[in-house]
Amino acid sequence: MPQTDFLVIGSGIAGLTYALKTAAYFPEKKITVITKTQADETNTKYAQGGVAGVWDEDNDSFEKHIEDTLIAGDGLCNKKIVEIVVTEGPERIREIIEYGARFDKTATGDYALGMEGGHSEHRILHHKDVTGKEMERALLDTVASYKNITLINHCFVVDIITQHHLGYLVTKSTQDITCYGVYILNLQTNKIEKILSNITILASGGCGQAYRTTTNPKIATGDGIAMVYRAKGRIENMEFIQFHPTALYEPGVSPSFLITEAVRGDGGILRNKDGEAFMEKYDPRKDLAPRDIVARAIDSEMKRTGTEHVYLDCRHMSVEKFVHHFPNIYEKCKSIGIDVMQQMIPVAPAAHYSCGGIKADEWGRTSILNLYACGECASSGLHGANRLASNSLLEAMVFSHRAFLDSVKRINTVTEASPTGGGLEGVDIPDWNAKGTTDPKEMILITQSLKELQQIMSDYVGIVRTDVRLNRAMKRLDLLYEETETLYKSTRVSPQLCELRNLITVGYLIVKGAEFRKESRGLHFNTDHLGKQELIQNIIL
Template sequence: MQTDFLVIGSGIAGLSFAIKTAKNFPDKEITILTKANTDETNTKYAQGGIAVMSGHDSDTFDQHIQDTLIAGDGLCNREIVEIVVKEGPERVAELIEWGANFDKDSKGEYLQGKEGGHSQHRILHHKDITGFEIERALLTEMQQYPNIKVYNHWFVIDIITQHHLGYLVTKSTSDIECYGVYALNLHNGKTERILSRVTLMASGGVGQVYRTTTNPSIATGDGIAMVYRAKGRIENMEFIQFHPTAMYQPNTHQSFLITEAVRGDGGILRNHKGEAFMERYDSRKDLAPRDIVARAIDNEMKRSGTEFVYLDCRQMDKERFLQHFPNIYEACKRNGIDVFEQMIPVAPAAHYCCGGIKTDEHGCSSIRYLYACGECAATGLHGANRLASNSLLEALVFAHRCAEHATALFHNTSWKTEVPAWDTSGTTDPREMILITQGLKELQSTMSDYVGIVRNNIRLKRAMRRLDLLFEESQELYASTTLSPQLCELRNLITIGYLIVKSAELRQESRGLHFTTDYPEKAAILQNVVL
């Protein structure tokens, strides 16, 4: 296969880029690859909303910038923060033009919520399924462009570089180029070579590396792992955000998220004694940034020996709650909880990766002709901790910037037709799937037990030893058996685990989402960890 533009992933980042590129090049082909159904993305599960300067006299660009910098705990790139915040309103207006519906009041004015770390009400939302609504609007808009081709159930294995042409490629190679990808066609089991002139990695997050996550099953860090294998630069992987309030459901891997907007509307966190405990940890109480709230909950659980705390919504206005959070109400009801009579059991769950593929202000990775956007990218916006609802805004702004830069670059690109076909010689069908499934369980247990909200050097060392063994075992399987999505995902998740642990070992301080008992204070010198 050959295509002009290749997009890996069909969330807000990938679809926005594809639509813009299709407009700019109506005679060129844009190909989207996704390993599941087109709408099965992290975007779809975003509840809270999209943060954008409200336009009210009480809110300013500078306030949004400062809120982002404060949440990022000294590691944000201020230039990038200013770009995202100031370009955000135009990108959101464009999204509204494409048909995204955000909630309005009786006067037709947009309702804007407030979440942890924000000094103002600036969160646009569609009830408590904002991501679902954005995904719907983008998919509808995409239908207008016949030059966008979507291939569902294609699993991208690796990006193609000079390495596949027989050249030595290392981290110090300055001119690595992306020529496309090798992808497993899940319809027929064949691994295909897909050549492209420009490639966008928009593959989403890494939540499945942990035992409990708010992310869907597709969030296996594929794009980040692929770029690392291709010797691209990866940054700040130690900063994994745990959402403070996922519904506690024993033995459930994918947790139901209780959006931060519930606390923004008056929900109160309480421990098993019924005490509102957040005032002991931060003056902002329940609306402190997520890293602070997650650590506070973790500490309360450890002090009491319990597996969850409570989110108390009983004092909230019933009509308003049902209007703003109908899906949360129904989810709680399905689990036997009447939110107006009972408190919701909640616990932190892996939610968002603040690091990823290192990019510049145009979304360019360290590999030529390869862009990265969305959760898989480390743009410099989030620093050590993402401010609530900034991720959807970041994806919109950088999808636009990637598309603009790729438009200017495109005429200097061509296909590398001498790329060899995928070699399957010497492999057999896997005889025991248990080798893969058990490896995944061991990985998730290792990461959750040793590399969670609170860390130390002993835990990190143990985690690395176990990851080394898992890596060896998975490589043996990868070299000797035919490919399957399960094996490829395990391979990628082990790589993600390694990147998180290695970055955590290198950061000898506590900052943002990375808290270690060996170095409980911040260091004087700020720097990003690049692998």
């Protein structure tokens, strides 16, 4: 039976940072990192803009960054968490620079700090328009130097193991739900195996694939969130799905190519089909308003003019500066026949980031013992009702570090927390039971259900919502859930079936949170509840 001291699910910036710190601190202990595709295929890889941090102390301050984050979060941020992330963030950025991450510099050798929507100062460190990819590279290169880190590709985590798998009744009111590890589907052997661990950390990313149009890679199927919900763990704020205002408009292409907010920070202007710069009608900050405001403004213009996209105008910008800062965007546009210096870029909002997720405290601890969560799959309290641009990579680094600090203190006493009192040695984890299941006869039962789910979520639970749309979405999801569970119980497990099941669970959580929130706040905009905001607190599911 495979066993490890620390199990990391996900190989993005959150998971790799945790693995590196743990491996360095415990050279004699075993750290296992699981990813369901290649190690570098993560949401981190697709982060273009950069990482926010107070770097220029002459012009910027922690107080300014904190205030910007709180304003973007529309009253639902946990102020203590915001203060932790902002004040500890610069040190975490220095660490990843020590790991080898290369951020752009000016001619004088200082870091080139970018500006993005919602920020009051230039504080975005970046590597051209592929910052996440550069940070991922630095982390993977460093991971390779640690002999006590085992990186396992092509393994799909099916479920986290708790007392439920031992025959105990586990409900949301159970006080000592404990994680013992995970069941995985080994995609090379096509068999389900178990990996036991004293400490498990979920860094499994977001859930953008719940929507028809998203900037997220195909792997972003909300697996960690769905697994924790099934294990009776706490999930919160799932109604706050951030739509990035400016994804490149290419009908039928998924995932959508992201046009980073930094383009608007450098002077890009949003225009409608008539060439009108429309953002001044919606917010005094114009094109640099927070993402929820810009996305709704674009959605409004598209509906008013009957078009499927608006335009991002960069024609007035310096070609040398644009090509230097945004080489991948420049080449991508060029590849589809758009010269950004001569033509405007067609853009439309796309699902981008989940501000809610697995409820985690200031140390990354979840409601399940020995299970941590950080990165996009977690809800730390930083983002509130809307994430401030470039705060996500910062959050991932800060909370992976804090989860490391806490788990270091807990690793030697973790056995005392288990219901059996004997930790892993005292628990007899059963093998996966596939009795009575057969190979799927028709994959269309899975692929068509996925299309239906994405259409439901996009049409009824998008940027603008109504009570009727949410009610209709829930009824459609109930039917999809019943059909998929029947298939799951009779069919051998496959990644496609597991991802569909997880996405249906995530869709349900998004709709349920949206139904509970009888107000419009941040990313949740319901035209049936446009009156005075009631400051409903976090909705825990």
